[in-house]
Amino acid sequence: MLRISKLTDYGTVILALLASQPDCQLAAAEVAERTRIALPTVSKVLKSLQRSGLVMSTRGSHGGYQLAKPASEITAVHILDALEGPFAITECSGEHSSCGIESNCRVGQAWQRVNSAIRRALADVTLAQLAGVERSITTVPLSRITRVTHE
Secondary structure (H helix, E strand, C coil), X not given: CCCCCHHHHHHHHHHHHHHHCCCCCECHHHHHHHHCCCHHHHHHHHHHHHXXXXXXXXXXXXXXXXXXXXXXXXXXXXXHHHHHCCCCCCHHHCCCCCXXXXXXXXXXHHHHHHHHHHHHHHXXXXXXXXXXXXXXXXXXXXXXXXXXXXX
């Protein structure tokens, strides 16, 4: 099962809060209170987001955290790469592959195509959309997705 970590999930919730308050700087304690995520976890996630350039912080009595760029310019792939590291569903589909059987593998190229498709899909979803401040995600009903059959 493909699944993001709990910290990445929390990171998305934190970023969504910051996206909903673009003109405000929020202290870590306020982020923790509003999201109901424990302060140590909020602090850890905010530090990772700051290191990756998704949020910026200002010190002082009126300081806090805010997005480093508009929510419409931050994508789901940026969030995953910042909190999980570069997204890759298999060893050989990442940037720096160290798979020992890659030269003889018959399925690696197909997994690389799948990985690229997932990255493109994640790049098409912005934080603004995730946060609900921009409603432009196009959904496809499951009934319209055709099944792949093998002959």
